[in-house]
Amino acid sequence: MIETLEKYLRNVLQELEHEYPSDVVVSEPPAHIGADFATNVALQVARAASANPREVAEKVREKLLANADISNVEIAGPGFLNIVLAESAYTNALANEQPSPKDNKKVTVEYISANPTGPLHIGNARGGPMGETIARVLEKQGNKVHRDFYVNNVGGQANVFAASVLYHYKLHFGVESTFPEKGYPAPYVQELGEEIATAEGDYILHLPEAEQVEAMRKTAIDRQVAKIRGTVERMGIHFDTWSNESELVESGRSAAVLELLQHNNATFEKDGAVWLSADMHDEDRETVLVKSDGTTTYFLDDIAFYRMKLDEWGNEYGVCVLGPGHVDHITRMKAGLRGIGLDPERYRGSVYQHVQLKENGEKKKMTKREGTFVTADQVLDEIPRDVFTWFMLSKAAETHLDFDFQLATDTSEKNPVYYVQYAHARICSVLAKAEGYDKNITTAGLGFNPEERSLIRHLAAFERVIADVAATYRTHLIPAYVYELATRYHHFYAHNRVMSDDLTEAAQRLRLSALTAATIKEGLQLMNIVAQDRM
RNA sequence: GCGCUUGUAGCUCAGUGGAUAGAGCGUCUGGUUGCGGUCCAGAAGGUCGCAGGUCCGAUUCCUGCCAAGCGCACCA
Numbered sequence: 031m032i033e034t035l036e037k038y039l040r041n042v043l044q045e046l047e048h049e050y051p052s053d054v055v056v057s058e059p060p061a062h063i064g065a066d067f068a069t070n071v072a073l074q075v076a077r078a079a080s081a082n083p084r085e086v087a088e089k090v091r092e093k094l095l096a097n098a099d100i101s102n103v104e105i106a107g108p109g110f111l112n113i114v115l116a117e118s119a120y121t122n123a124l125a126n127e128q129p130s131p132k133d134n135k136k137v138t139v140e141y142i143s144a145n146p147t148g149p150l151h152i153g154n155a156r157g158g159p160m161g162e163t164i165a166r167v168l169e170k171q172g173n174k175v176h177r178d179f180y181v182n183n184v185g186g187q188a189n190v191f192a193a194s195v196l197y198h199y200k201l202h203f204g205v206e207s208t209f210p211e212k213g214y215p216a217p218y219v220q221e222l223g224e225e226i227a228t229a230e231g232d233y234i235l236h237l238p239e240a241e242q243v244e245a246m247r248k249t250a251i252d253r254q255v256a257k258i259r260g261t262v263e264r265m266g267i268h269f270d271t272w273s274n275e276s277e278l279v280e281s282g283r284s285a286a287v288l289e290l291l292q293h294n295n296a297t298f299e300k301d302g303a304v305w306l307s308a309d310m311h312d313e314d315r316e317t318v319l320v321k322s323d324g325t326t327t328y329f330l331d332d333i334a335f336y337r338m339k340l341d342e343w344g345n346e347y348g349v350c351v352l353g354p355g356h357v358d359h360i361t362r363m364k365a366g367l368r369g370i371g372l373d374p375e376r377y378r379g380s381v382y383q384h385v386q387l388k389e390n391g392e393k394k395k396m397t398k399r400e401g402t403f404v405t406a407d408q409v410l411d412e413i414p415r416d417v418f419t420w421f422m423l424s425k426a427a428e429t430h431l432d433f434d435f436q437l438a439t440d441t442s443e444k445n446p447v448y449y450v451q452y453a454h455a456r457i458c459s460v461l462a463k464a465e466g467y468d469k470n471i472t473t474a475g476l477g478f479n480p481e482e483r484s485l486i487r488h489l490a491a492f493e494r495v496i497a498d499v500a501a502t503y504r505t506h507l508i509p510a511y512v513y514e515l516a517t518r519y520h521h522f523y524a525h526n527r528v529m530s531d532d533l534t535e536a537a538q539r540l541r542l543s544a545l546t547a548a549t550i551k552e553g554l555q556l557m558n559i560v561a562q563d564r565m
Numbered sequence: 566g567c568g569c570u571u572g573u574a575g576c577u578c579a580g581u582g583g584a585u586a587g588a589g590c591g592u593c594u595g596g597u598u599g600c601g602g603u604c605c606a607g608a609a610g611g612u613c614g615c616a617g618g619u620c621c622g623a624u625u626c627c628u629g630c631c632a633a634g635c636g637c638a639c640c641a
């Protein structure tokens with residue numbers, strides 16, 4: 031409906047020979063205004079044309095009133111136009127098929143991608159529901175979406191982790207060794223060392239000293255990734271690929287990218303290392319590609335990975351859902367792509383902030399190294415997956431989300447996700463009971479009461495909201511939308527008998543109910559949340 | 566010290582260059598036990614961190630300050 035109004039406004043402005051300003055907003059006004067929609071179009075036009083807003087508003091108003099879909103327009107305040115639509119506009123909104131999405135691109139979405147040096151914790155688990163929802167929304171827009179979990183299984187962190195596990199492994203067989211500098215002191219490292227000792231025996235002890243860490247790296251990372259995979263499955267997420275960083279190095283792709291960067295004069299050497307030229311990106315910080323010991327950094331490998339995703343896998347673009355502190359990474363990756371001649375717009379990043387856990391009013395720190403974190407598994411042990419998913423999605427990504435564990439479990443009955451699921455189940459129940467009614471009776475001329483109009487306005491906004499999420503990755507808009515939809519339905523339901531004695535009225539309300547249920551279901555599915563028929 | 570992100574009701578959070586800044590939880594009051602009472606209606610509760618600036622108009626944009634979280638490696 032908003033799109034239709036915008037179209038009318040464009041036509042009107044064209045007739046009045048005004049440009050259509052980019053920041054025109056058409057939205058539902060506050061309840062006390064008593065209009066269906068309001069727009070600031072006159073204010074924006076007046077600003078651009080240095081005209082009197084109310085005079086512009088009056089001209090627009092006259093033109094709009096000539097439209098059969100518009101029954102009343104009032105000018106209010108500094109120049110708002112408050113629009114009341116005619117019944118025909120509501121009938122049309124219900125009759126017209128929602129425009130089917132037309133994107134038809136191959137897209138790859140990378141998310142979670144937590145370092146395989148420990149369990150998934152509540153902080154980086156946030157990327158799971160977010161990435162999954164972005165993937166689903168892009169699919170709904172008609173794209174072919176590939177999901178990838180990138181495993182950083184080589185490099186300094188992986189080796190320090192392996193050495194830490196090796197220490198405990200050796201200890202298990204009574205062999206004392208020195209704990210690595212900056213090693214991982216967390217309890218799960220010890221458990222993993224003992225697990226490997228028990229399951230695989232002491233074969234690593236018999237290897238030459240120089241090969242032990244490398245051997246441990248392989249098995250320890252494999253086992254840790256398997257654990258993460260289990261957690262991810264619990265979250266209801268399935269990746270198409272789990273890509274190893276080592277593959278990029280071993281296949282020579284990283285070396286090829288380095289060569290290409292050097293060929294394009296995008297690098298320089300300093301202190302025996304190879305760096306990405308500062309003028310390749312906006313920030314002043316320089317970035318190492320090859321360390322002075324000759325090994326590549328994750329950054330070079332990451333560029334090689336995106337080159338593979340785009341060139342070899344044939345993706346139009348890639349979306350990467352990243353944790354806090356990675357805003358810089360996005361700009362550097364774009365610079366890296368530019369350095370190898372790829373359009374930097376083909377790398378898209380979305381950054382979220384950590385979830386903080388509050389327990390007894392105190393915030394817990396979440397570092398893997400110290401082991402003072404709450405794992406995603408621990409949270410999933412306590413609260414159902416749907417509640418977990420909803421909670422992760424329902425706040426804006428840039429929020430430093432405070433997760434009160436106690437509250438989340440204690441008040442789970444009051445959780446908004448149940449409110450929405452209940453609305454869906456209630457409608458299913460009503461529809462099942464109404465089988466004897468003919469839903470297809472023509473309802474032309476019946477009209478709509480205020481609750482029905484409110485419901486229809488929101489139903490009509492669904493595609494628009496999803497398109498917004500597809501463009502901006504602001505996943506929290508979806509739970510907000512379905513919650514509001516459930517509220518409007520409950521409000522409608524409380525004031526109108528669906529199975530009315532008037533069969534025409536009943537048919538109209540049953541159709542509205544069915545459409546609401548279908549929309550709630552689709553919205554929940556986009557979040558990877560189940561819409562039960564009964565609860 | 567530098568950078569990124571954030572600061573809105575008791576708590577957790579939406580939202581916006583414009584009209585009386587919203588929701589959930591919590592608190593209080595009422596209705597509904599008649600298509601599902603996991604519902605509905607209402608009340609109380611705000612200096613939109615502080616101070617400047619731009620603007621007809623700023624909670625929103627800009628600058629400074631304060632506070633919180635996270636980064637600040639030839640780690641990933």
